[in-house]
Each structure stands twice: as C-alpha cells, then as structure tokens.
Amino acid sequence: MRRDRFLKTLAVVPLLGTLARLKGFASGLPYTPPMPVLFLGHGSPMNAIEENDFVRGFREVAARIPRPRGIVCVSAHWETRGTRVTAMPQPRTIHDFRGFPPELYAVQYPALGDPLLAGEVRDLARKTLIEDDHAWGLDHGAWSVLRHLYPEADIPVVQLSLDTQLDPAGHLALAAELRALRERGVLIVGSGNIVHNLGLVAWDKLHVDGYAYGWAEEARTTINELILKGDTGSLATIRSLGRAFSLAIPTPEHYLPLLYTMGLRTEQDDVRLFNDAHVGGSLTMTSVVVG
Numbered sequence: 001m002r003r004d005r006f007l008k009t010l011a012v013v014p015l016l017g018t019l020a021r022l023k024g025f026a027s028g029l030p031y032t033p034p035m036p037v038l039f040l041g042h043g044s045p046m047n048a049i050e051e052n053d054f055v056r057g058f059r060e061v062a063a064r065i066p067r068p069r070g071i072v073c074v075s076a077h078w079e080t081r082g083t084r085v086t087a088m089p090q091p092r093t094i095h096d097f098r099g100f101p102p103e104l105y106a107v108q109y110p111a112l113g114d115p116l117l118a119g120e121v122r123d124l125a126r127k128t129l130i131e132d133d134h135a136w137g138l139d140h141g142a143w144s145v146l147r148h149l150y151p152e153a154d155i156p157v158v159q160l161s162l163d164t165q166l167d168p169a170g171h172l173a174l175a176a177e178l179r180a181l182r183e184r185g186v187l188i189v190g191s192g193n194i195v196h197n198l199g200l201v202a203w204d205k206l207h208v209d210g211y212a213y214g215w216a217e218e219a220r221t222t223i224n225e226l227i228l229k230g231d232t233g234s235l236a237t238i239r240s241l242g243r244a245f246s247l248a249i250p251t252p253e254h255y256l257p258l259l260y261t262m263g264l265r266t267e268q269d270d271v272r273l274f275n276d277a278h279v280g281g282s283l284t285m286t287s288v289v290v291g
Helices: 003-028 053-064 115-124 140-149 168-177 179-184 214-229 232-236 243-248 256-263
Strands: 037-041 070-080 083-086 130-133 157-163 186-192 271-274 287-290
Touching (some): 037 053, 037 256, 070 083, 070 115, 070 140, 115 130, 140 157, 140 186, 157 168, 157 256, 168 179, 168 232, 179 186, 214 243, 214 271, 232 256, 256 287
16 A cells, blocks of 8 residues: 555544444434433432432432433542543442441442443533543442432443532533433433531431531522522532531532533423432432423
8 A cells, every 4th residue: 555545544544433433322322302411419328228208209200201322420429630431331330338238238230331422422522531431330329329210220321520620610511512412312410419518417317307407408598599590600609608508518529410410401491309308417319300
C-alpha cells in the first residue's frame, strides 16, 4: 500500500470506530418519547432488604413509568478525580459499607453493563471529558434502589461518577448534555439524599415518624420549593444560604445527584415529590420524578 493511502486509512479508523459504536447503540435503542428522570433518596443500605414505605414508593414509581431499555445511575458513592463511566459488560455488585447483617452482604444485583451506552454517554459530553472505567461496578447507591425498581436485574446499567473537580454548575451543565439519552429509552437515576448529616443523626429517634431538627425542616421546605419551581440556579448555590443548609449538606456528594436529575429537566416536564419524609432528625428520603 502506498504511504499516503496508508496514512489516510489510519486517520479514518477512529472515526469508523465511533460511527460503528453509535450505529450499534442506535440499532438497539430507537427514539422514544422522553423518559422520566428520577432522584431517589436511598437512605440506609438496609433499605435494600427491608420492606417499608420507602421501598414501596420505589416500586410504585417503577410501575408508573415506561420500562427503560437502559439505565444510567449517578450515585453519591462513586466520587472520582475526573468523570468516569462504567464500560464493562458485567459490573460487579459492590458492598461498600461496614457493620451490617450478613444477609445484606449476600445480595447480588447481576444486571449487565452496556459498553455501547457508556460510549454514548461519553460522546454526548462535549464540554466534559469522560473516561471509561472497567474496575468499579454497581455500588449500593445504585443497586440498593434498583433492586426494588427492577428486581429481575434484566435492564443494563452503567454508572456515571461524581467528579470532585466540578463545581455544582459544572454538574448541571454535564447533566444537560445528556438529555438526548431520555429520547433513547434510557432512564437516568440520581441516588443520594438531599438532607444528609450522618454526624447529627438522632439514633434514638430513628423510628419516630417525621422527627426532624428545625434546621433540617427549614432546608427540606426551601429545597422542595425550589425543586417544584425548577429553579436549578438556586439549587446549585443552596449551601451558601445559611446555617440550615450547611448543616443539611455538610458534604456535597449525596446532594449532587439531585442536580443531575434537575439538570435533565426541560420546560415541558412536570416535577413530583414522593417519599418526602424525615428520618432520624438529620436525614430526608425525599425523592423526585421529573417528566
């Protein structure tokens, strides 16, 4: 082969690979009406194996929305330097917690991964570099809720990490770039907790329905109002509003998945809250359906 033709061939190979990947994704996931987007307050890992009002709420939502062809989950429990997406065909079930009963560690969620979907996530993000990850899997922020939504684990799942170098506005911007996935039958799930201060949990009040510190109720009320208004700008800067919000969100990782859910919203979407309850004084299980 002549040298100039050889060099042209090398230049085309990456493009052909990208086109082939997108063609494969498109052939499996045709255009659909926009899928809803969820934020799920996942709470204790024990919710994975317990029967309570919260897990019943998860199941009810799954029964009301269209069955997805794939799932992208943004979990509070996968923080990375740079943004990563799981790209392995069979992600492992990660038991990333300590001190719980053996039956919880025995739980497996054997959903397949989807390298083609991971590639679409990566390609849609024009302003943010997303790298493939082949080591992580599905952490409990993902599988502890998905096993109630889709107990057969028969829908492919990929996880998108939380980049610790992005500010809240950056997370919102990345979410907006992924909106096209909603029209490909993909369910995008943020999993965390809006009010989440483990250091101030009233352990003796865990089973007292609705028990909340005053600051937790203040934060919950204000944040819920902003969610229902779709005020993503205020949600992105909420920790600057005062003591109640700095106590409610002492660290950002459980709150940021909410910004992905809200960043995927369009003007046409309705927003609804469910599981909107306090736990232990300093936690809320508030969950959100967009669309």
